[in-house]
Amino acid sequence: MRLLIARCQVDYAGRLTAHLPMATRLILVKADGSVSIHADDRAYKPLNWMSPPCTVTVRPADTVVAPTDPAAAGLAGEPLTEVWEVKGRDGDTLLISLAEVLHDTQHDLGIDPGLQKDGVEAHLQVLLAAHPETLGPGWTLVRREYPTAIGPVDLLCRDAEGAYVAVEIKRRGEIDGVEQLTRYLDLLNRDPLLGSVRGMFAAQQIKPQARVLAGDRGIACLTVDYDVLRGTDDPTARLF
Amino acid sequence: MRLLIARCQVDYAGRLTAHLPMATRLILVKADGSVSIHADDRAYKPLNWMSPPCTVTVRPADTVVAPTDPAAAGLAGEPLTEVWEVKGRDGDTLLISLAEVLHDTQHDLGIDPGLQKDGVEAHLQVLLAAHPETLGPGWTLVRREYPTAIGPVDLLCRDAEGAYVAVEIKRRGEIDGVEQLTRYLDLLNRDPLLGSVRGMFAAQQIKPQARVLAGDRGIACLTVDYDVLRGTDDPTARLF
DNA sequence: ATATGCATCTCGCAG
DNA sequence: CTGCGAGGTGCATAT
Numbered sequence: 001m002r003l004l005i006a007r008c009q010v011d012y013a014g015r016l017t018a019h020l021p022m023a024t025r026l027i028l029v030k031a032d033g034s035v036s037i038h039a040d041d042r043a044y045k046p047l048n049w050m051s052p053p054c055t056v057t058v059r060p061a062d063t064v065v066a067p068t069d070p071a072a073a074g075l076a077g078e079p080l081t082e083v084w085e086v087k088g089r090d091g092d093t094l095l096i097s098l099a100e101v102l103h104d105t106q107h108d109l110g111i112d113p114g115l116q117k118d119g120v121e122a123h124l125q126v127l128l129a130a131h132p133e134t135l136g137p138g139w140t141l142v143r144r145e146y147p148t149a150i151g152p153v154d155l156l157c158r159d160a161e162g163a164y165v166a167v168e169i170k171r172r173g174e175i176d177g178v179e180q181l182t183r184y185l186d187l188l189n190r191d192p193l194l195g196s197v198r199g200m201f202a203a204q205q206i207k208p209q210a211r212v213l214a215g216d217r218g219i220a221c222l223t224v225d226y227d228v229l230r231g232t233d234d235p236t237a238r239l240f
Numbered sequence: 241m242r243l244l245i246a247r248c249q250v251d252y253a254g255r256l257t258a259h260l261p262m263a264t265r266l267i268l269v270k271a272d273g274s275v276s277i278h279a280d281d282r283a284y285k286p287l288n289w290m291s292p293p294c295t296v297t298v299r300p301a302d303t304v305v306a307p308t309d310p311a312a313a314g315l316a317g318e319p320l321t322e323v324w325e326v327k328g329r330d331g332d333t334l335l336i337s338l339a340e341v342l343h344d345t346q347h348d349l350g351i352d353p354g355l356q357k358d359g360v361e362a363h364l365q366v367l368l369a370a371h372p373e374t375l376g377p378g379w380t381l382v383r384r385e386y387p388t389a390i391g392p393v394d395l396l397c398r399d400a401e402g403a404y405v406a407v408e409i410k411r412r413g414e415i416d417g418v419e420q421l422t423r424y425l426d427l428l429n430r431d432p433l434l435g436s437v438r439g440m441f442a443a444q445q446i447k448p449q450a451r452v453l454a455g456d457r458g459i460a461c462l463t464v465d466y467d468v469l470r471g472t473d474d475p476t477a478r479l480f
Numbered sequence: 481a482t483a484t485g486c487a488t489c490t491c492g493c494a495g
Numbered sequence: 496c497t498g499c500g501a502g503g504t505g506c507a508t509a510t
Binding site: 042044045117120121122151170171180 | 484485486487488489490491
Binding site for chain 1: 243245255256257258259260261266268270271272275278280283284285287288289290291292342347349350351352353356357358416
C-alpha cells in the first residue's frame, strides 16, 4: 500500500464526468492496483476512486499538458510534477494531476484475514425458520427461500389452521419491503395449489409508514427481538 | 489527517457485530473525527469505520484487557500497546486493539473544494424535457417535475392526440421505478382535469423484470441513448 | 457471465 | 427531523 499526501487535481470520465479542483488530499494506491482519493473528512466514501482491476500509467507533466487536455483546464499555470492516468475495465479514466507531493511512503500489509459478521438478515431468516412458532402459535415452516417467478419468498409457512403465510424478513422494515412482499403475494395467490396466501412482514424494526402500508394491504407485521430469538437458538443451527 | 499502519484487531458492535482478527492494516483518523480501517485491497469500502460525529478514547492496553473484555478474545497473549474505543452517535462502538505501530504520521489538508458532477439523472431529464419528440412523434412537454400528492412526476407530456402521458426517467430502469410510476399513475388518473393518463418508463437501460412488470401494467418502455440525445442538445439547456 | 438483492450502505433533498 | 431516492453505489450469491 502506497500513501501519498499531495496537492492534486482529479478528473474522472466514465458513467459521469467529475472534477476535483487542485487541493491537498490523500491518495491511496493499494496492492490490488486500485486507487482512491480522500479528503480530510468522511470515514466511508472517497472523493474519487477506481476499483480493481485497473492500470496506472505515470507520465511527466510536460508530456501531457496540452490545450485540449482536460487536466490543463483551471490549472492557471501551476507547475505539475506528474500526471497519472488510471484506466478501469469499462474504459473509464481517472486523471490525477500532481502538483506537489508532501508525503510518499510504501507499506507491505499482506492479505487480510477478513471480516466476520453476525446479525444480518440471513441469520434472522435461519433463526425464524428454526422457530416458526415465533411468528404465530402452531405455525410450521414449509420452506425457506420458497421460489416464485420473480424471486424467492424468505419463508413460506402454514398457520395453525393449515393456511399458507408468506413471510418477508428484513433487518429494518421499510416501505419497499412491503412492496416486495405484495408482489410475491400477488403471484402466490394465483397458484391454485396454495389457495389463499396471507402475508407477514417480520423485522427488527418496522417504520411507521411501512406498518401503515402493510395494514392497508392486509399484511401482518411482527417486530422480532434478535437477542431473545438468539437465546432460544439451537447452537447447531448457527451460521458461524 | 492521521495515518497509521499498525497490527490491530477490531471489534464493531452496533447495527451488527463484526470482528477483524489481528493483522496489519491502515487506520485513517480524519479531521472530522471519523475513523476508518483499510486492508490492502478494495478502493472504495473500508473494512470497518465510524462515521462522524464520533469520539475516540485512547487507553493503555493493560487497563482494558480483562477476561470479560471482547478485545481480549483471540489475542493469545499478544501484547497490546493501546486500545481505542470509538463511540458513534447511536451508541455503536468500534474497539481497535493496537499491537504494533509501524507508521504514524499527521498531515494538515485543509478543507476540500469539493466535487463537481455531470451526467446524472437530472441531466437526462433536462435533455428529454428539451426534446419530447424523442419520447414519441408529435409529443409535447406540459412540465418537468409535475407535482402530485406523493411527489413530482419527472415529466408530464401530451402525445400527438393530446392525451396525457406521465414519464418516469431513470438512468437504470429497475422494478422499483415501475412501482413508483404506478403510484403516480394511480393518483393522476383520479384527476378529472387530466382524463386518462398513460405511463412511459424511460431509462438508459431497462432490466427484463422491470420491462415485464411495466408491460403487465400497460406502461410503455423506452431505452434512451444518452450520447445521441446529448448530440441533439441545445448548449444553452446545459446544467453546467 | 449476468442478474438479483443486501448494506454498519452513504449522501443529498424535500416536506 | 424523517422519509425517499440516487449512487461512478459496492458486494456477495445464485442462476
